[in-house]
Amino acid sequence: ATHSLFLLPGDGIGTEIMVEVEKLIAWTNQEQLTDFSTDSGLAGGSAYDKHQVAITDEDTQKALNADAVIFGAVGGPKWDNVPYEHRPEAALLRLRKEMAVFANLRPAICYPALADASSLKRELVEGLDILIVRELTGGVYFGEPKTITDLENGQKRAIDTQVYETYEIDRIARVAFDLARTRSGKVHSADKKNVMKSGVLWDEVVKQVGKDYSDIELHHILADNAAMQLVRNPKQFDVMVTDNLFGDILSDVAAMLTGSLGMLPSASLGAPDPVTGKRKAFYEPVHGSAPDIAGKGIANPIAMIASVAMALRYSFGMIELATRIENAISAVLSDGLRTGDIAQDNRKTVGTEEMGAAVLAKLKA
Amino acid sequence: ATHSLFLLPGDGIGTEIMVEVEKLIAWTNQEQLTDFSTDSGLAGGSAYDKHQVAITDEDTQKALNADAVIFGAVGGPKWDNVPYEHRPEAALLRLRKEMAVFANLRPAICYPALADASSLKRELVEGLDILIVRELTGGVYFGEPKTITDLENGQKRAIDTQVYETYEIDRIARVAFDLARTRSGKVHSADKKNVMKSGVLWDEVVKQVGKDYSDIELHHILADNAAMQLVRNPKQFDVMVTDNLFGDILSDVAAMLTGSLGMLPSASLGAPDPVTGKRKAFYEPVHGSAPDIAGKGIANPIAMIASVAMALRYSFGMIELATRIENAISAVLSDGLRTGDIAQDNRKTVGTEEMGAAVLAKLKA
Numbered sequence: 001a002t003h004s005l006f007l008l009p010g011d012g013i014g015t016e017i018m019v020e021v022e023k024l025i026a027w028t029n030q031e032q033l034t035d036f037s038t039d040s041g042l043a044g045g046s047a048y049d050k051h052q053v054a055i056t057d058e059d060t061q062k063a064l065n066a067d068a069v070i071f072g073a074v075g076g077p078k079w080d081n082v083p084y085e086h087r088p089e090a091a092l093l094r095l096r097k098e099m100a101v102f103a104n105l106r107p108a109i110c111y112p113a114l115a116d117a118s119s120l121k122r123e124l125v126e127g128l129d130i131l132i133v134r135e136l137t138g139g140v141y142f143g144e145p146k147t148i149t150d151l152e153n154g155q156k157r158a159i160d161t162q163v164y165e166t167y168e169i170d171r172i173a174r175v176a177f178d179l180a181r182t183r184s185g186k187v188h189s190a191d192k193k194n195v196m197k198s199g200v201l202w203d204e205v206v207k208q209v210g211k212d213y214s215d216i217e218l219h220h221i222l223a224d225n226a227a228m229q230l231v232r233n234p235k236q237f238d239v240m241v242t243d244n245l246f247g248d249i250l251s252d253v254a255a256m257l258t259g260s261l262g263m264l265p266s267a268s269l270g271a272p273d274p275v276t277g278k279r280k281a282f283y284e285p286v287h288g289s290a291p292d293i294a295g296k297g298i299a300n301p302i303a304m305i306a307s308v309a310m311a312l313r314y315s316f317g318m319i320e321l322a323t324r325i326e327n328a329i330s331a332v333l334s335d336g337l338r339t340g341d342i343a344q345d346n347r348k349t350v351g352t353e354e355m356g357a358a359v360l361a362k363l364k365a
Numbered sequence: 366a367t368h369s370l371f372l373l374p375g376d377g378i379g380t381e382i383m384v385e386v387e388k389l390i391a392w393t394n395q396e397q398l399t400d401f402s403t404d405s406g407l408a409g410g411s412a413y414d415k416h417q418v419a420i421t422d423e424d425t426q427k428a429l430n431a432d433a434v435i436f437g438a439v440g441g442p443k444w445d446n447v448p449y450e451h452r453p454e455a456a457l458l459r460l461r462k463e464m465a466v467f468a469n470l471r472p473a474i475c476y477p478a479l480a481d482a483s484s485l486k487r488e489l490v491e492g493l494d495i496l497i498v499r500e501l502t503g504g505v506y507f508g509e510p511k512t513i514t515d516l517e518n519g520q521k522r523a524i525d526t527q528v529y530e531t532y533e534i535d536r537i538a539r540v541a542f543d544l545a546r547t548r549s550g551k552v553h554s555a556d557k558k559n560v561m562k563s564g565v566l567w568d569e570v571v572k573q574v575g576k577d578y579s580d581i582e583l584h585h586i587l588a589d590n591a592a593m594q595l596v597r598n599p600k601q602f603d604v605m606v607t608d609n610l611f612g613d614i615l616s617d618v619a620a621m622l623t624g625s626l627g628m629l630p631s632a633s634l635g636a637p638d639p640v641t642g643k644r645k646a647f648y649e650p651v652h653g654s655a656p657d658i659a660g661k662g663i664a665n666p667i668a669m670i671a672s673v674a675m676a677l678r679y680s681f682g683m684i685e686l687a688t689r690i691e692n693a694i695s696a697v698l699s700d701g702l703r704t705g706d707i708a709q710d711n712r713k714t715v716g717t718e719e720m721g722a723a724v725l726a727k728l729k730a
């Protein structure tokens with residue numbers, strides 16, 4: 001095989017929606033549109049149940065060796081009380097860090113057919129297309145010290161540390177500016193420089209990098225105001241670059257605006273290898289493992305399928321096939337097919353399998 | 366005088382809207398509804414212009430001595446390049462810390478007359494009444510180390526530290542639970558315990574405090590999901606308690622949902638004095654100094670006036686007068702008066718002074 005994919009379905013609906021990905025890949029391979037080898041492993045609670053860790057060293061190594069990792073979702077109430085270092089999310093954090101996929105691309109696109117599903121007024125979100133570029137391997141997620149210590153009188157002190165160095169900000173800024181060149185040519189950089197020293201450095205470095213991109217319009221925005229403005233008038237934004245923690249929240253707000261949470265994929269990319277030019281890459285839907293609907297066959301597989309399209313685009317340069325898949329998704333929606341999360345009057349509600357099959361049928365047509 | 370107010374108008378529209386507060390207080394004093402002495406000082410850029418600091422020691426001392434501080438807003442592009450420790454926001458941070466006003470109450474109320482001004486669909490926000498209880502004197506805002514250091518090769522490293530101790534979480538949780546008792550009896554506690562140790566301790570302490578409030582329904586929610594859910598279906602929330610940084614963002618999202626940013630006040634309260642029972646208190650509108658419209662006489666004074674109502678309620682136990690002022694605000698809106706920020710077709714747009722006068726006229730009536 002030319003390229004290797006490592007599939008980590010994870011927990012909850014992760015396993016159900018990954019099945020639709022497997023069918024898709026089987027078909028593209030069969031049609032010789034792709035030549036993928038696939039392997040799969042366990043992550044999150046399902047790994048914990050079998051191995052008492054959120055992900056094994058072996059599966060981590062497989063992720064590091066693969067050309068791309070396709071990830072479902074992790075977590076669920078079943079694992080609420082496992083030891084902290086083995087909680088389901090630890091799989092995600094370990095993979096992000098070890099794969100060094102520092103650039104998290106989270107598109108927030110409002111599918112026209114779904115604009116009414118947004119809680120915002122239709123005119124504010126119709127045609128929305130924002131790309132949040134979130135730093136993913138630094139900041140308060142990984143900074144040390146990160147501890148809870150016992151004080152006197154039964155008191156405790158918890159510490160998390162937000163750390164950023166120039167090079168980390170520089171490289172994520174470049175990703176954002178490069179992407180802006182392929183879009184509207186506008187970048188908003190969000191931080192809390194009025195309160196945080198990491199925000200001061202963030203702003204300084206982004207502005208410095210901006211000098212190499214004189215064709216791009218750069219705007220600074222405070223993170224709290226960015227959250228507000230996303231709610232007030234999201235279409236003012238195109239590319240927004242921000243740190244790990246603000247990116248976590250702002251990308252969720254942006255995703256929710258679209259009314260299409262079950263539709264949104266994401267990509268996490270590493271630096272290009274200096275010799276081969278290859279970059280490690282990790283693709284996952286923006287939504288979670290949705291324990292409440294797991295096992296019912298009703299989850300929306302579209303974000304997961306769209307994540308594969310992102311992999312084709314960003315890891316394998318198969319722009320045409322990626323676009324075909326994205327068009328197939330739009331076509332199925334235009335036909336009126338909906339999963340439960342995006343159900344509408346006068347539209348047909350279908351399950352995971354039927355939705356996956358419908359997308360595949362469009363591809364075949 | 367029975368009570369002392371210290372007025373800090375600050376910058377931009379802060380000075381314009383404070384004028385309406387002064388008129389209001391002059392009237393309540395004259396009617397012997399209150400017996401306030403007032404003094405005023407400089408904060409933010411206006412203090413920097415005169416004294417080269419964001420707030421002087423003398424004004425800080427006056428704030429500490431007053432029964433309540435009424436604050437406008439600070440900041441503006443004019444002071445974008447002043448030394449970091451003297452930037453306008455430093456006044457706010459110094460006062461919060463020295464006054465030890467750890468409990469920041471930020472109501473997000475959707476005025477019925479303004480429900481259409483929200484970017485959300487009317488039915489999602491009509492009647493919305495959320496209270497965000499934000500921890501205000503701890504966390505990443507004040508934790509040490511908070512530094513930028515030079516590394517080799519021109520690289521820098523920036524560090525901010527999120528620190529929380531048990532007692533800090535315990536006391537803010539009690540404020541939230543106590544307030545929930547006067548409302549719907551429901552508290553959501555938001556953190557990132559899946560990533561942050563401070564989140565783990567936060568959740569542990571809040572749950573422990575919750576045992577003293579068995580009549581209150583306590584829900585845990587991850588901060589990123591809280592941001593999403595605020596956008597998706599805000600009416601599911603009543604009281605939300607969270608840390609300083611998440612509170613900054615979540616309260617801004619909640620405020621923006623209402624479509625009434627120019628209408629929302631806030632209160633920041635200290636611990637009751639063990640002897641007198643008095644608590645230090647700081648009241649300010651949620652909106653900023655709006656440099657773009659400063660000096661034009663068009664700013665909305667309602668959030669500022671509503672902040673005085675909050676002071677009457679929380680610092681002076683004058684519930685009836687507070688309610689009268691709040692009703693006067695609603696009545697003026699029902700009459701169709703609007704400032705530019707909330708302008709509507711078929712409603713009359715007025716300036717700061719006219720709006721302030723209209724509220725006062727309702728009080729007099």
Ligand SMILES: CC(C)[C@H](C(=O)O)[C@@H](O)C(=O)O
Pocket residue numbers: 089092248559560589
């Ligand atoms: C599951 C969690 C650790 C993760 C994060 O906080 O990054 C998630 O919220 C996300 O945005 O991918």
Ligand SMILES: CC(C)[C@H](C(=O)O)[C@@H](O)C(=O)O
Pocket residue numbers: 194195224454457613
């Ligand atoms: C002005 C700034 C320092 C402040 C904060 O971050 O707390 C503001 O955003 C707020 O919410 O009061």
